Amino acid sequence: MSQEPVKYDARHIQMLEGWEAIRKRPGMYIGSTGERGLHNLVFEVAGRAVNEVLADRASSVEITLMPDGGVRVADDGPGVHFEDGGDAVGPGLEALLTRMFLGVIPVSRCYPVFSDCGVGLFVANALSSRMVAEVQREGVRWVQEYARGVAVSEPVNAGPAAGSGTTITFWPDADIFTTTQCSFDALAERFMELAFLNRNLDVSLTDERHPSEPRSLRFQAPGGVRDMVALLDEPSAEILHPDIIGLEREDPRMAGTMEVALRWRRSGQQLVRSFANSRPTPGGGTHTAGFHDGVQAAINAYARERRLLTATDPDLGTDRIGEGLTAVVSVKLEYPEFEGSTRGVLGNAAVRACVEQAVLEHLARWLQEHPQQAAAVIDGIIQGARGD
Template sequence: MADGGVCVADDGPGVRVDQAERADGPGLETLLTRMQFKAGSGDRREVTLGFCGVGPYVVNALSSRLTADVQREGVRWVQEYARGVAVTPLTEAGPTTGSGTTITFWPDADIFTASEFSFEALAERFRELAFLNRGLEISLTDRRRPPEPPSVRFRFPGGARDFVAFLDGQAATPGDLDIIGFEHEDAQMAGTVEVALRWRDTGEERVQSFANSRPTGGGTHERGFRDGVAAAVNTYARKRRLLAVTDPDLDADRIGAGLTAVVSVKLDDPEFHGAIRDVLGHAVVRARVEHAVREHLGGWLEDRPEQAAAIIDRIVHGALGH
């Protein structure tokens, strides 16, 4: 916003306005005034910017002013806060035909010596979230720059496939192989895995991993992905006699050369480790992701023998099509 505030609006059902404790989460005032810490990153179906699960309580506490506007079940409700405390009662503001929640906040200048928001950093994160949640649409407008405020809109029906294409970007060429992708629900790990990958004629490996839409610095899902790719490639290469009997299995470094991949898991109960809690735990996740990648990539290789041969040749000899 032009005055330094930030307005965030969604078109969901609207946050509950009653304060009763329910399974579907806290009411508005509880959400904005009490710490709602979660060990993981929340429900796998939620899409949040934060990484620590503390919710909007922290934003409210660090804002000189915050307004909440909720449209729910045909009624509009409004409430104002200052430095984390409600300064007006929750007030009914008339009927509405819409639904959703709008939060507008102004960072507290007594806490922050500077509160300049980066349009580029926000756009990068919003783009990432749209890639990881197919069908989600996110718009960002910077009203600090009149007369024509910069505005972007992100929506990617292709999900992780679109993400891989974006990562390859201007470096992509007409001769590139197809992007391989799949999404798989797995009850044993209580979640889903979505993977997209492509080998290109470059020595650079780019593997980005995510858990519940948050970037990760590795973990069981990424190790499972690498295990599955290695198993599928080596099994296919030996079955088709693209490796001699005396040749050792292709190792991870050779398989990863020229590989661009996105690995995204969404879990009901994620477990994070590390100093900044960016490494995914759960041994079962590694096994299940490995199984899913091995099955889907193996099937793709079997169905496309020409492209499969080009991939194996690229890995073995270091150049596609030679």
């Protein structure tokens, strides 16, 4: 049986643009159509409001899970202009809701990489059955409604404003998602994490879906990553030393800042959490490598200076030093470089030496200034090493 050759040319190419492309392949934009993708939708919308606080244009963010399945995200900033050019920075709200701005909107290392995808309000709008944008600005309340990414009306003057701010309320599309019920606990964990990593952030999360059992949490962490270490250590009463050792430093060599906190427990596995631009890096990277290098150098130098190690003793290894160690390593970079498609490993080469130097200098100084606590740390490490 003869077969004719299959012809393929430009006529076979299907062009999808805008909201149609997003709704056709939602997983490309938010990772999945399950619960993880649903939460990414919340994070995309909340990210804009969070950045308003971090830029000192607002003081707080409120996220509410509503009884009808909607999610409301509100900030108390000056209110974003609907039209382009209304504000000094970035496009207007209507443009953000209807156009893709990947890599176009100016960002700063101060702003977190909030969701897994970083695709903005347009994607959230396209994947919502309904979205209502409300702006209170200069005494006027403006409202605009969308359906599956398409504007239902022009922005409407809805009367006088009671204050100022921007509120986005959206209803995830049940035709897209396998579930439209967000996990309060999963959202709370990420918002709490962001508060630890951005100490001037004030975020509240409220669940109104069950009127008889409403839940509300507020996240603020003036102690930064030190507070995160304290929380991670909370289940254990076996703290080796009371001080949480912490440092903050800016280093132009890596075009960014670092914040590190650490403390040893009497025993247990090493627990090191790492972040780049507020994004979790479960695979570590150059920032965690630099951290371990610095800790190892400081501990070995102190132990040899105090003759707690003999000339024939080998250096204490990172595995031994890390037993019982709780630490958080956070860097914020102008140009973060992630390895792999999941972006879970930081690859900026300059970061390793910068973090190593900062940790070495700060930990060495802490050991010198706190001899009793230093003795407890070093003795515990050496005894454990000799007992292996």
